[in-house]
Amino acid sequence: MSRVKLHGVLNEMLQPQFISDGCPNGLQVEGKETIHKIVTGVTASQALIDRAIELKADAIFVHHGYFWKGEDPCLVGMKKQRIASLLKHDINLFAYHLPLDVHPTLGNNVQLANLLGIEQIENLEEGKFSIALKGRFKTALTPQELARRLHEVLGKVPLLEQVQKPLINTVAWCTGGGQKYIDLAASQGIDAFITGEVSEQTIHIAREMNIHFYAAGHHATERYGAKAVGEYLAENYGVDVEFVDIANPA
Structure with a gap:
């Protein structure tokens, strides 16, 4: 599945253009053009990224991504490390916040x-x-x-x-x-x-x-929306999808 095709499928499904949100919804970090393996999860934490790298994923789909309204836009510290990991391994990051809730x-x-x-x-x-x-x-x-x-x-x-x-x-x-x-x-x-x-x-x-x-x-x-989207993609588009649950007591 191509990156462009996946992005189109997700946008058609989740319709982010109709929902006002505090972050950009859709493709947040661009990676490789062809996607064979997708990891889904709740939050694009370093732990989730590291697991996606281990699983040789081409894309990550999450509910909580990056670039929230009002946050410091500088790519330093934790944010720099996360994005550097994605870019180094050419992994696409797709994130949908309120569109996934509703x-x-x-x-x-x-x-x-x-x-x-x-x-x-x-x-x-x-x-x-x-x-x-x-x-x-x-x-x-x-x-x-x-x-x-x-x-x-x-x-x-x-x-x-x-x-x-x-x-x-x-x-x-x-x-x-x-x-x-x-x-x-x-x-x-x-x-x-x-x-x-x-x-x-x-x-x-x-x-x-x-x-x-x-x-x-x-x-x-909020574990179940990203998991359900992944199962839908696997069933309807034949792409390999794995849900990874990074434990969080909050």
């Missing part, structure tokens, strides 16, 4: 919903590209039952701020650092909100707006 079948949010058994999925926000989603469980869960399900699915014990509601029928969620959406979820009368991270004020909001809150890990909740 994709209706392969995205981080819908993939997490599938794993948790959430049904009747809708946008939490108005508009075509809602970053957060909402839905229902087929059978209501207690707060502790949902905590156990998250642990079983993600392999990480979530932080739970439990309120007075005895059962959870409705749930909203946003993978990664989506704790700011708890206000919107609570204002819609939703029973529980799941995300990756927690801020100090999030706990007060949960308590005062009577909504169960779960922080299940930024990395843990």
Whole structure:
């Protein structure tokens, strides 16, 4: 598969041109023209790059890439080392942030919903590209039952701020650092909100707006979009794809 072809397939699938983001989406570092092996992962860390080199990958596809808005643009230190490794081994880096979160079948949010058994999925926000989603469980869960399900699915014990509601029928969620959406979820009368991270004020909001809150890990909740995209590419384009999970407790 050519680099140009892969870039076109990813852009057509994820439609980054329609989503305002804090980083460039698409091909961030250009490598070799022909791609036989792709490594997918959550973040383009040095550990992921090193593993891609070991696997003789021609391209890396991630959710968290480089060149974030407001960051120092100078190629020094850690950033220099990462990019130097990619260039030395002629590895392409493709990164898609919010477009990967919101994709209706392969995205981080819908993939997490599938794993948790959430049904009747809708946008939490108005508009075509809602970053957060909402839905229902087929059978209501207690707060502790949902905590156990998250642990079983993600392999990480979530932080739970439990309120007075005895059962959870409705749930909203946003993978990664989506704790700011708890206000919107609570204002819609939703029973529980799941995300990756927690801020100090999030706990007060949960308590005062009577909504169960779960922080299940930024990395843990965002492992599944990049993996799903890789599986799609392997199935539909015959390219060799391997998902590499670099452990991160955050």
